[in-house]
Amino acid sequence: MSIKEIQEEIIDEFSMFEDWMQRYEYMIELGKSLPMIEPQYKTDDNIIKGCQSKVWVHAELEGDRLVFTADSDAIITKGIIAILVRAFSNHKPMEIIEADTDFIDEIGLKEHLSATRANGLVSMIKQLKLYAVAYQTQLN
Amino acid sequence: MIQTVLDIVAIRKDFPILNRKVNGKPLVYLDNAATSQTPQQVIDTIVDYYSNTNANIHRGVHTLSQEATDAYEQARLKVQKHFNAEKAHEIILTSGTTHSINIVANGFAAILQPGDEIMVSALEHHSNIVPWQMLCERTGAILKVIPMNLEGELVMAEFHKLLSDRTKLVFCNHVSNALGTVNPIEEIIESAHKKGAAVLIDGAQAAPHIKADVQQLDVDFYVVSGHKMCGPTGVGMLYGKEAWLQKLPPYQGGGEMIAEVTFEKTTYADLPHKFEAGTPNICGGIAFGAALDYMNAIGFPAIAAYEDELLQYATEKLLAIEGLKIYGTAKEKTAVVSFNIEGIHPYDIGSILDKLGVAVRTGHHCAQPIMEFFKIPGTVRASFSFYNTKEEVDVLVAAVERARAMLL
Numbered sequence: 001m002s003i004k005e006i007q008e009e010i011i012d013e014f015s016m017f018e019d020w021m022q023r024y025e026y027m028i029e030l031g032k033s034l035p036m037i038e039p040q041y042k043t044d045d046n047i048i049k050g051c052q053s054k055v056w057v058h059a060e061l062e063g064d065r066l067v068f069t070a071d072s073d074a075i076i077t078k079g080i081i082a083i084l085v086r087a088f089s090n091h092k093p094m095e096i097i098e099a100d101t102d103f104i105d106e107i108g109l110k111e112h113l114s115a116t117r118a119n120g121l122v123s124m125i126k127q128l129k130l131y132a133v134a135y136q137t138q139l140n
Numbered sequence: 141m142i143q144t145v146l147d148i149v150a151i152r153k154d155f156p157i158l159n160r161k162v163n164g165k166p167l168v169y170l171d172n173a174a175t176s177q178t179p180q181q182v183i184d185t186i187v188d189y190y191s192n193t194n195a196n197i198h199r200g201v202h203t204l205s206q207e208a209t210d211a212y213e214q215a216r217l218k219v220q221k222h223f224n225a226e227k228a229h230e231i232i233l234t235s236g237t238t239h240s241i242n243i244v245a246n247g248f249a250a251i252l253q254p255g256d257e258i259m260v261s262a263l264e265h266h267s268n269i270v271p272w273q274m275l276c277e278r279t280g281a282i283l284k285v286i287p288m289n290l291e292g293e294l295v296m297a298e299f300h301k302l303l304s305d306r307t308k309l310v311f312c313n314h315v316s317n318a319l320g321t322v323n324p325i326e327e328i329i330e331s332a333h334k335k336g337a338a339v340l341i342d343g344a345q346a347a348p349h350i351k352a353d354v355q356q357l358d359v360d361f362y363v364v365s366g367h368k369m370c371g372p373t374g375v376g377m378l379y380g381k382e383a384w385l386q387k388l389p390p391y392q393g394g395g396e397m398i399a400e401v402t403f404e405k406t407t408y409a410d411l412p413h414k415f416e417a418g419t420p421n422i423c424g425g426i427a428f429g430a431a432l433d434y435m436n437a438i439g440f441p442a443i444a445a446y447e448d449e450l451l452q453y454a455t456e457k458l459l460a461i462e463g464l465k466i467y468g469t470a471k472e473k474t475a476v477v478s479f480n481i482e483g484i485h486p487y488d489i490g491s492i493l494d495k496l497g498v499a500v501r502t503g504h505h506c507a508q509p510i511m512e513f514f515k516i517p518g519t520v521r522a523s524f525s526f527y528n529t530k531e532e533v534d535v536l537v538a539a540v541e542r543a544r545a546m547l548l
Contacts, residue, residue: 020163020495028546053487054517073517074485075547 003095006087007103014107023108027079034082037069048120048127053077055124059131066093066135068128080109080121088128093139096132101125146438146446151527154179154434158527165497168532173317173476173523174501175367176348178431182370185430189423197422198396198413212422215429216412222432223362224353225379229411232378232385233425237344238267240363240378241311243415244340245271247388248309254280257306259299259337261323262288263316265507268342272311286312288513292319292468300331307337314346318507318521319468320476322346329359338384344368344376348525349447349474351440354379366424371431375424378415385411392417443526447475450524450533457537461544467519475524481540484547486520492543493520498536 001009017023037046041058048055053074060067068089072078087103088096104110104125110118152158155177160167169177189211195204197212213228220228234240252258258272262285276283284307286299294312303310310332315322329339340361343352347364354362361384366375380388390397390408394417399407408414435443454477458464463482480486490502503518504511511518522536 024492024495025546053485074487076488076491077485 003087003091003099007100010083010087011103011106024076027083028075029079030082031072031075031078031080034071034078034085035069037071041069042071048123053120055081055120057081057124057127057131059128059135061135061138062090064092064139065090066096066132068131077120081124083107083109084124084128088132093132093136097129097136145442146526148446148527148529151438152529154181155527156180156183162497162499163495168498168528168535170522170524170528170532170536171499171501172348172525172528173320173345173368173521175373176370176525177527178372179370179434181434182372182427182430185427186372186423189426194423196419208422211426212420215425218429218432219377222351222436223377223379224355226355227382230379230382230385232380232412232415233420233428234363234376234378234415235374235421236365236367236376237342237363240361240376241267241340241342242271243378243391244361244363244380244388245275246391249275249278250389251387252279252281252308255306256281256308257284257304258282259284259286259302259307259310261286261294261312262509262513263292263294263319263321263323263507264311264313264509265317265342265344268311268313269509281308282306288510291470292316292321292473292510293470294321294323296324296327299328303331303335303337305335307332307335310337310339311342312339313342313344314350314352315343315474316468316507316510317345317476318504318510318519319470319478320345320473320523321468321470322350322472322474325359326357329357333358345474345476348435349440349444360384366428366431369431370434371428372424375421375428377428382411385415390414390417394418396420438526446526447524450528450530451475451477453530454522454524454533454536457533458540461537461541463544464540467514467516476521477523478519478521480516480519481544481548484544486516486518488547489520489540489543492546493536493539496535496539496542498539500536 037056037058042056046056046058048057053072055072055077057068057070068085070081070085072081157177193208195208197209216228216231220231225231258281260272272283284302287295289295310328312323312328314325325341332339338360341359343362343364348369352362360381362379364377367373397409397414397417399409458477458479464479467478486502490500493500501521
């Protein structure tokens with residue numbers, strides 16, 4: 001599936017929820033099921049700045065695709081990362097660079113996050129894209 | 141248990157914000173240690189000031205300016221009376237606690253010599269750590285820290301050991317913002333004075349609950365913020381003994397703080413204006429006075445007794461939740477409960493509580509050294525005021541239980 005298709009799938013899933021509580025419950029479930037980052041990558045260098053809870057992201061090329069693994073010490077944050085990893089991981093760096101991020105607004109995530117958490121979300125997306133740029137440069 | 145004498149129903153009617161809904165639920169405001177809510181009487185004072193009196197003070201010949209000056213100076217007298225300062229000019233109206241602390245820190249830069257020591261407590265807010273670190277960098281003075289124990293109390297035996305003839309200044313909060321511990325400031329002040337050291341007490345967290353008497357305490361400096369005691373943001377107090385305030389150089393240069401200016405030399409104005417450069421927060425100062433009137437009309441002993449009732453009730457109910465641990469279990473504490481649930485990040489609890497209309501603080505509460513001490517990323521902090529109710533405590537407890545069920 002393309003990034004666009006995955007994002008549409010996520011939008012569909014979120015449209016079924018009637019209230020924020022169900023969204024939160026879903027994000028908590030996603031957080032619990034997020035594949036763990038390898039412990040050796042949970043270093044200070046991999047912490048994303050701008051999040052109130054700790055968020056670690058690691059990126060690695062597998063063939064021509066960029067794979068993200070991530071973790072957080074807060075479960076709702078982990079759920080948010082799980083959504084982002086699902087949307088962006090395992091794609092070519094250029095696809096990640098060019099991908100839209102509008103789906104975040106469409107699933108109503110931002111409005112249900114505190115300002116600090118919404119800033120964290122922006123930082124996370126920025127970080128994933130920066131990794132893609134770095135690896136694209138390497139591929140070139 | 142002492143039964144409250146306060147008419148909470150009537151008191152709550154004074155606070156319009158308590159009627160609002162958050163995320164479709166009635167607001168349960170339990171972040172009073174960050175800022176208190178504002179009663180109608182104070183809001184009216186602000187509206188009245190800008191509707192009828194607004195003018196610059198201390199210089200105008202016209203009626204409005206004189207009325208504004210009178211109201212502002214009247215507010216200073218209210219602050220003086222409230223904290224029982226000997227003289228009105230010992231009360232400097234500032235923008236808040238941080239500003240007040242920086243005035244003193246800046247002043248001591250001119251006094252300290254390399255090798256002199258400054259002591260701070262391990263229970264400090266960042267605003268009470270950083271200015272002293274900066275001061276030490278500037279002067280070559282050394283920062284010493286009074287340690288704390290697992291209950292969140294200062295280890296006084298260590299304090300007495302650290303105190304020496306080299307100690308020039310001791311800084312300590314009256315009440316810890318993160319844990320609610322009431323510190324033994326009387327003992328600190330008396331011992332520090334015996335060694336010739338000055339003492340600055342940060343009363344920001346104490347002032348909403350405890351009426352400090354600066355003369356009885358014999359404290360050299362005492363600082364508070366208006367917005368934690370039903371006043372507006374952007375106004376606070378620096379109390380300093382006259383002799384100290386005369387000794388310290390001014391902090392900022394500008395209008396209001398000068399007596400005479402030529403390009404060769406400027407002479408500074410007398411106290412308190414020496415430390416009040418520029419146009420002050422006139423409306424804020426007047427409203428701060430109105431807030432003190434409001435709280436004094438209710439009465440501090442009744443406020444403290446009722447808040448303690450809320451604290452005992454909340455502590456008991458919260459501890460019944462499985463896996464919940466309270467940080468800060470000092471014998472003497474104000475109505476603050478800082479807690480975590482095993483296996484859950486405080487930020488997650490705070491996010492769900494917010495959705496349920498319950499406002500608490502999560503995080504390190506600008507006191508990272510305390511969190512480091514307990515080896516935790518932060519806590520959830522519920523802090524109570526005299527307008528909170530036991531029913532609101534019940535809402536908090538139910539919300540925490542719901543968050544726990546969702547997150548574990």
